[in-house]
Amino acid sequence: MKAALIGLGMVAETHVRALHDATGVTLSGVLSRDPARARAFADRVAPIIGSVPHVFDDLPALAASDVDFAILCTPPNARADIVPALARAGKPILMEKPVERTTDAATRIVELCEAAGVPLAIVFQHRMRQASRDLADLLSTGRLGPIAAVDIAVPWWRDQSYYDAPGRGTYARDGGGVLISQAIHTLDLALTYTGPVARVQAMARTTRLHAMEAEDFVTAGLDFASGAVGSLTASTASRPGDAESITLHCTQGSARLASGQLTLTWADGTTETLGDAAGTGGGADPMAFTHAWHRAVIEDFAAALRDDCPVACTGREALRVHALIDAIVRSSARGCAVEVRP
Structure with a gap:
């Protein structure tokens, strides 16, 4: 399965390493609000995954692509614009915590994905x-x-x-x-x-x-x-x-x-x-942890999409x-x- 990474902040490289080690999932492309940052990130992680991931020009380009799901690593205040576009395109979403900044806003995101029939899972890797x-x-x-x-x-x-x-x-x-x-x-x-x-x-x-x-x-x-x-x-x-x-x-x-x-x-x-x-x-050092737990989350989400079974943690x-x-x-x-x- 092909995954795209949206948001290239602190935790993004953890996901890159997790995707490299994951079974049956590859990193297909990356997207950032800053194209220059996205290109630099793609070049930096190329030695990890063995190739330079595609850099999407914008969200519509990613939504129209053949990626199987998106991993959303943006700050929570950026979710309100991104999630609807992915939901309309039918792209399943694996999202870093939290869902949004408030419970009401998080509920709206969950309900939007449920109404669109788009799987939404949250990265709570400590469960793994x-x-x-x-x-x-x-x-x-x-x-x-x-x-x-x-x-x-x-x-x-x-x-x-x-x-x-x-x-x-x-x-x-x-x-x-x-x-x-x-x-x-x-x-x-x-x-x-x-x-x-x-x-x-x-x-x-x-x-x-x-x-x-x-x-x-x-x-x-x-x-x-x-x-x-x-x-x-x-x-x-x-x-x-x-x-x-x-x-x-x-x-x-x-x-x-x-x-x-x-x-x-x-x-x-x-x-x-x-x-x-x-x-x-x-x-x-907030990144002093293994990427193995993220790998387990990603593999669980990919298996749920492939086999039509429940994910470890839904948005709901x-x-x-x-x-x-x-x-x-x-x-x-x-x-x-x-x-x-x-």
Whole structure:
């Protein structure tokens, strides 16, 4: 299958490497708002894939081409113009998180693709780690028992230079700060285990460590629809940065997922560790992670298109984490607990 890459920012080369290693998928072409940047990018990645990818002149040219799907890596504020054109052309879309800057805008994109019958999947690559899948299996078989309490931590660090990039950490381009740009991955993964959050009480702030518009520190208490309770701490002001983690305290034991490893502490005191540790981009270098998880996302999407089966994460499913982020922000602004809107 042929894929086209739209948006050539920080994560684009990760997708190039993932496409090179993927089975049954190739990079057919690239598109950027800046033609010169696109040509330079194509030349730079040619040694990775063994050839210079085609540089599309504009979006209509890509939409009219024979590419099988598009991988959308633009900032979220650029999606409103691109997605309709791809949907009209019947091009399936694999989109980097978030879907859009707000839950309402994200919902409009999802509904547009659904109405056009165009598959839309979101790149939540943390779901593809083996340890993440091992934890899902343990929960589905009931070995850990029901979840009683949840601890979610994203103690990341970003230098000020990261936020000096035009628009980064603003509501106009990104839709917010640490929640929608960094913690969204961990929150999405946590929701696959816990089910929905019903109610939150939160505080979101910008610390003196960053000059930026949106939040770089969040703490929240979570009431889950299942009856479990939980806590969230998310930050890009936690120097030097550490791995994000999800800890589930269940009736038969506790499970801690961090750095690609799953540590199990059973009720009888025995412990076991599954998976291999790996970088996740929590420190000063946001790209310090393997492209293998992106490869798995791409292969999953290509297989879903080829075999007409469900993808790992649909746009509709991604709205759950958008709704939670929206509730956390509303709770902080109001200074009280709020319900998470379905």
